[in-house]
Amino acid sequence: MQRWLDGCERVLTLVAALATFAMMLLTTADAVGRYLFNRPILAAYELTTNYLMVAVIFLALPYAYRQGANIRVTFLVDRLGRIPRLAVNHAVQVVSILYCAALVFATFQQTRHVLTTKTTFVTLDLPLWPAHLVVAVGLFLTTLMMLIDLGEVRKGRSSLFTDVGGGG
Amino acid sequence: MVYLPFLVMVVALLLGVPIAFSLATAGIVGIYLLGGDLNVILRILGTTPFGVTAEYVLTTIPMFILMAYFSASGGLARDLFMAGANWLSRVKGGLAIATVFACGIFGAMSGASLAAAAVMSSIAMPEMRRHGYSDELAAGAIGIGATLDILIPPSVGMVIYGISTQTSIGKLLIAGVVPGIIVAIFLTAAILVWVRVRPAHAPETYVVSARERWASLGRIWSSLLLIVLVVVLLYTGVATPTEVGALGAFLAGAIGFLFGRLTWAGALDAVRETVKTSALIFMILIGATVFGYYMAMSKIPQQVVAVVTEMNLNRWVVMIGIVVTYFVVSMFMDELPLLLLTLQLTFPLITSLGFDPVWFGVMSMLMVAMGLVFPPVGMIAFVVSSSGNVSLMKVYTGTSILMIALVLTTALLMVFPQLALWLPNTMK
Secondary structure: OHHHHHHHHHHHHHHHHHHHHHHHHHHHHHHHHHHHHOOOOOOHHHHHHHHHHHHHHHOOHHHHHHOOOOOOOOOOHHHOOHHHHHHHHHHHHHHHHHHHHHHHHHHHHHHHHHHHOOOEOOOOOOEOHHHHHHHHHHHHHHHHHHHHHHHHOOOOOOHHHOOOOOOO | OOOHHHHHHHHHHHOOOOHHHHHHHHHHHHHHHOOOOHHHHHHHHHHHHHHHHOOHHHHHHHHHHHHHHHHHHOOHHHHHHHHHHHHHOOOOOHHHHHHHHHHHHHHHHOOOHHHHHHHHHHHHHHHHHHOOOOHHHHHHHHHHHHHHHHHOOOOHHHHHHHHHHOOOHHHHHHHOHHHHHHHHHHHHHHHHHHHHHOHHHOOOOOOOOHHHHHHHHHOOHHHHHHHHHHHHHHHHOOOOHHHHHHHHHHHHHHHHHHOOOOOHHHHHHHHHHHHHHHHHHHHHHHHHHHHHHHHHHHOHHHHHHHHHHHOOOOHHHHHHHHHHHHHHHHOOOOHHHHHHHHHHHHHHHHHHOOOOHHHHHHHHHHHHHHHHHOOOOOHHHHHHHHHHOOOHHHHHHHHHHHOHHHHHHHHHHHHOOHHHHHHHHOOO
């Protein structure tokens, strides 16, 4: 399971990185085309916001979680003894899982809604549901990682508590 | 009952729940208490992640961050510092001033103050130590210098402020230019006074040949050109901040490759860092939006405005209260979550009192900057301490002294708001 998750995380991060490059190139080309040649790229705006932005953020979410990029206020918890800190950390892990699980459920529902209503872009006949699915999938994998990490809290190895991003 | 979600948020934050989740959890509790049933909550949770992310103006955030990482991984910070050091080598305290210069310019290519603090600590700290500078002066110059990134465009903090308050991002970014320069000038003056009062803190000056000085400028001209281009494009409004972000990232990468500073591996690392940081910021934005639904439904901001208006306080008393609150809270919290957490309450208040939203944007950045370098937490102070291998107490000593530059600039902007506003007001 862990290896499968690691593989998914690597692939999704790569796609998110490619989406970042694509967004940079598409926006630059659109701006240059518009200002210098009066020829903007058709649907650049919608492709960037609906597909690329969503891919950049949500496909990178499992990687961000694994890297311990959560900003937390830790000055109080750091002063707790080992046992109370473990209890608090377990509670924090559970609260985080519950919130993310609710997001997963709600975003899958939203994807189904967009799929059934056959919502498309304004300028192109491209479906919007894949973008919503990307949101749900990114959140789902992150939640799965958190769930597996619940067993790691006791050993101090849950990614939720390795703050490389810091927060005080 | 209506304030219970605030209690939930504070408790969650203190227990170490990630800030993004604390905000959302408090929002969900609040919406539920206000009579929103489970379907309402699920609808908000279902639409918010996509709604917040699929926003064209927000592409500015990953693009500015990418520009920062392209610049950082290409060794630009070292070249900037060496150019400043070579030109100021004969001035007492010159290396500390060179650090401020490098931080300011690097800030103009990044916008991530913590990244700048880490990069500059590893570069400038050993060099200043080699020339006998005290750790306090060196760490203070790096710490306060790094805060320039929050003010000088492109600043991610300003973008977040603009999005949260519906204020023109282009104007906000340009409004940071003059105050950023003023901070740099005050900081330079403070360093000069410091080394005059305590000459032992910066004992050495040295001579660098004219040829070497010009050669070091040759390594940074392209980056200086890029900064000018970014500011000019923003100022003239020829391109939107979103387009400037993408173009800036593209050119920073191109310059890095052209000058042999950036490798493919470095570029991939930069992109990986970009998506990680962006994902983190957007999770906080999503949490803040969920909390924002609660704030809108509860009408708390309007109530706070009404209460403060009824109190008939002088508007500057309210402003000073906000300044002090920001300063205190920012000691414990990073800049972006702080802004997202507080603006929903402070922004309606300051606009109702007739303060300019763009001016308050600059003020917010200055207040956040102070908290980032001041004890007991101060994230930048932590980064300088760990990256520069300096004791935290020495960093705090240095930053607390040189923070005078930020305090004076804040006071100056309160007396003369035009210092921040005249440049954006001349924009088309």
